[in-house]
Amino acid sequence: MRAPRWRRAPMAWSTCSMARPSRRPTWKPSSGWRASARPSSCPPSACWKVLPACARTMCWPMPASTSLLKKEQLLALQGSYGKTPKPEEMTAPRAVTAALHKAGVPLLAGTDAGNTGTQYGVSLHHELRALVQAGLTPQAALAAATAAPAQAFRLPQRGRIANGYKADLLLVEGDPTQDIQATRRIVEVWKDGAPASALRKAQQEKVALEAGGKVGGEAVALPADGRISLFGKDKLASPFGAGWMPSTDSFLGGKSSVRLQHQEGDAVRVNASVVQGFAYPWAGLAFMTGAQAGQAANLSAAKVLRFRVRGDGKNYGVSLLAEGVQIPVNRGFTAAAEWQEVSMNLADFKGIDARLLTMIAFNAGPVPGDYQFEIADVRLLDK
Numbered sequence: 001m002r003a004p005r006w007r008r009a010p011m012a013w014s015t016c017s018m019a020r021p022s023r024r025p026t027w028k029p030s031s032g033w034r035a036s037a038r039p040s041s042c043p044p045s046a047c048w049k050v051l052p053a054c055a056r057t058m059c060w061p062m063p064a065s066t067s068l069l070k071k072e073q074l075l076a077l078q079g080s081y082g083k084t085p086k087p088e089e090m091t092a093p094r095a096v097t098a099a100l101h102k103a104g105v106p107l108l109a110g111t112d113a114g115n116t117g118t119q120y121g122v123s124l125h126h127e128l129r130a131l132v133q134a135g136l137t138p139q140a141a142l143a144a145a146t147a148a149p150a151q152a153f154r155l156p157q158r159g160r161i162a163n164g165y166k167a168d169l170l171l172v173e174g175d176p177t178q179d180i181q182a183t184r185r186i187v188e189v190w191k192d193g194a195p196a197s198a199l200r201k202a203q204q205e206k207v208a209l210e211a212g213g214k215v216g217g218e219a220v221a222l223p224a225d226g227r228i229s230l231f232g233k234d235k236l237a238s239p240f241g242a243g244w245m246p247s248t249d250s251f252l253g254g255k256s257s258v259r260l261q262h263q264e265g266d267a268v269r270v271n272a273s274v275v276q277g278f279a280y281p282w283a284g285l286a287f288m289t290g291a292q293a294g295q296a297a298n299l300s301a302a303k304v305l306r307f308r309v310r311g312d313g314k315n316y317g318v319s320l321l322a323e324g325v326q327i328p329v330n331r332g333f334t335a336a337a338e339w340q341e342v343s344m345n346l347a348d349f350k351g352i353d354a355r356l357l358t359m360i361a362f363n364a365g366p367v368p369g370d371y372q373f374e375i376a377d378v379r380l381l382d383k
Contacts, residue, residue, distance in 0.1 A: 101140065168190065242291060272363075274370075298357075308377045
């Protein structure tokens with residue numbers, strides 16, 4: 001298909017997300033998006049180019065605009081599995097990638113986002129460059145992120161620019177079929193035919209607020225004694241938040257289970273059965289800090305997590321999760337036979353912003369087996 005031309009310059013479009021089917025506008029070269037004038041939201045450019053792109057994930061923010069990433073997103077992106085680069089370890093993966101491509105095996109671009117050193121959207125640009133470095137042409141790398149995933153996952157009306165296809169479009173400056181890093185120079189994004197400028201602006205405002213220290217809602221006033229575990233026979237209560245509840249990997253397809261039993265005083269027994277089924281199986285007890293499960297609470301006043309525990313002598317983990325963080329950050333403890341007090345500095349949970357805290361969990365796993373521990377007197381303290 002020939003690229004549509006605006007009066008001032010040739011344009012480049014890309015389909016950019018794998019959103020669910022929609023009845024909103026679709027790409028129709030002969031109607032809706034007429035090549036009569038450059039969009040008012042787009043600055044003039046000497047050359048903009050059309051290509052299908054990003055069938056699996058939104059493309060922006062891009063590496064050149066990390067100003068659109070919040071603190072916790074940057075921390076995840078800047079993380080590393082080692083301090084010393086080892087470029088020689090990429091020789092074999094690149095050779096295998098090139099051989100598969102030469103043999104005609106369909107390749108799909110992916111980032112494994114959610115793991116250390118990756119971030120949704122932004123890391124896909126690195127993946128495209130890596131595919132080109134492995135020997136693919138820029139056009140083949142783009143197909144690996146657009147048409148190929150759409151075909152592999154049998155997703156209709158995506159991954160290409162054609163009549164009736166979803167109008168999820170990306171405008172870039174430059175020619176990505178010649179320079180793959182042109183995908184990073186994003187001018188505008190359209191979602192179901194509507195420009196995403198408002199979303200970009202809202203994200204910029206969030207980042208600016210964070211830079212000014214204005215993150216999260218009003219700080220939660222901690223109880224005078226810091227106690228957040230109000231465990232009773234009828235209810236595992238808390239002074240704020242959605243409260244305490246079982247925590248397992250079942251919602252991710254796992255097979256682990258847990259049973260909670262109130263014990264004498266302010267204590268609860270956790271009987272966990274960790275079963276292989278999810279990549280990182282777990283089962284335990286979680287405190288949801290926000291008004292509803294998954295919502296964040298500003299716990300910036302809290303500096304230390306302290307609790308009492310006893311159990312079967314096995315190793316367990318405290319897991320903290322914050323808004324924008326995909327994988328919980330963990331610190332371990334051992335549940336000895338006798339009661340002991342455990343204190344952990346929240347600052348040691350790297351990548352977790354206490355102003356956006358969503359969950360504090362006490363879990364068994366990932367080693368399969370049966371576990372039992374009792375926990376009591378859980379407190380969040382300001383020092």
